[in-house]
Amino acid sequence: MIGRMLMGRLSLIAMMVVVGSLSAASQGTLSSWTRDAQRRVVKIYGAGGMKGLEAYQSGFLVSPDGHIATAWSYVLDVDPIVQLDDGRRFESTIVGFEPALELAVLKIDASDLPYFAVESESSANWGDPVIAISNLFNIATGNEPASVMQGSVASITKLDARRGTFKTPYRGNVLILDLIANNPGAAGGALVDARGNLIGMLGKELRDTATGVWLNYAVPAAALRGTIGDIIAGRKTTAPVDTTPMLARDRSHDFTSLGMVMVPDVLESTPAYVDEVVAGSAAQSAGLRPDDLVLLANGTRVESQRSFRKLLRTVDRRDDVNLTIQRDSEILNLVLRP
Template sequence: MVHEQPRSQCIPSQCVPRHSTPSRSLRLTTFLLFVFLANTASAQTSAHDWARTAQSKVVKVYGAGGMKGLEAYQSGFLVSPEGHIATAWSYVLDVEPIVLLDDGRRFEAEIIHFEPSLEIAVLKIDASALPYFELPKIREVQWGDPVLAISNLFNIATGDEAASIMQGRVASIASLDARSGTLKTPYRGEVLVLDLVANNPGAAGGAVVSADGKLAGMLGKELRDSATGVWLNYALPADVFRKTIGDIIAGRATSSAAAKEPQLPRDRSHNLQTLGLVLVPDVLETTPAFVDRVVTGSPAEEQNLRPDDLILLVSGQRTENQRLLKKRLRSIDRRDDVTVTIQRDNDILTVVLKP
């Protein structure tokens, strides 16, 4: 018996041999897949490049640990090619700090000035041609935007090791003023609330950057709600501190005014005794103005100043050491009130001492 082969159901001109070249649709699909993979790889490479560039602008800051032996390290980031560094004001800056750059170079830094209402400080190192973040005029991120938090949290990075990176999003943009009295911070304004655990020891002063590598904010210090005990992971928006840092860099906000002010006669000016303050022994030219004892019945006791409080500002002028504090008091009439900004542990407080 002869079996007939099944006849082809296609028109000869449309029949495709089993081993023919791929169809046009298959070739198009393959090409689009190749383009997608190439673009994905390119995007990953680009994201890695700008993230690494942002890391190179973040520095490690080492200083004092305060009177109670707290962590002696935090983070900062470069805001000018001439070595200006923005960081958080904290007990780490009780003394002139040491700064380590991303490439491992080590510098002694000078504290140029700080703004207590924002809890930020500007340092200066003797270097040039450094990578730096430009301070944005407008807010770079909004609610839901992806961000990277770059800092030396837990002092993980040492030497020329790059700062640590955490990835997350802006969970919300909220005002700390709405929770006044429950959060111990002098700042009253909007913050970027982050959905990552970014505010760890050492992270304060670190940079928060947007998805395209632009500066979005500065990581704040560890902050806990006194009512609930919940820790807040937040950053100060860059557009909030842009003008302050610009003024400090430009010299429009300096701490040298006290040395230039006219000195009043000793019987007409304030001094430590009129305020009821006894400081720790002044053994060095740079001894910080730590309170050792408060005199009973004095203006200092009335305003609840305590031992271990560090006097930061007098009438808005920074007092880097005890000698500058005494000069500053010599320029204030004994009949006038004295506004003093102090640091107590991790809090910044402003009190008015009435004669």
């Protein structure tokens, strides 16, 4: 961790050296573009997951009406608090998410906000200078601007090119960066070009399981555009659970019948974490493990244990249950067969 923090500081120093070498006019223009981009980046505070990890990350505004794109992670186990560049804090709601892209869209009750236009085609090329803007290490608090790091695009490649050594569900092209953006709080931040235009979303902390090397990358904005638009327009949502049972209660699934023991349900919004798996049960046969977090059940978002339980009561005991779960940094699809 110390080494990664040191590298991050070195990148910040490198940015100052680069900016210092520019003409006064160019330096002023770059500073203005960077500051405009910072106003479009937000700080997100939520949950720390089962392992007490950092409960903060980054996001960026994608509409003037308060829609925010960010990385899907354990921080969003609860509806998070969003803090804008000017210091204002808002409660947010999760409008929708796409596990395959590790993307989530939040909404705050605000309007006339500065935002990034998400282009349909990527303008990033190898060697292009870039600026990463994020809530790195939660250094910026209150109305302080988000942290800034300068670097370049080292390469553009598919994330699964290493044959599965990186545990992530995303399988598209990524921008490999030569700056140390793979640190707590940076996930979901904005990667912009030298003129402050959005070109990508900073990825989560990702480590090569074969070599132990940390990967600094961003998902191209063009890969996110369609899904962000669908979620905002309501064409792709994680609709709330229908709490009206469709079938008699004695014919519906529950945790016990499927062989799952959940963590203690002590709060109204206790996440659907699996505590134990019963030997010989449907859950064990499906490959479910302790500490798995249930994200979707039959395509519907699982907001809490209580919503999960209500959803199971609408499914006949004779029918399969399709689950999307998060296991560490992996997103997996499992089928529980009674």
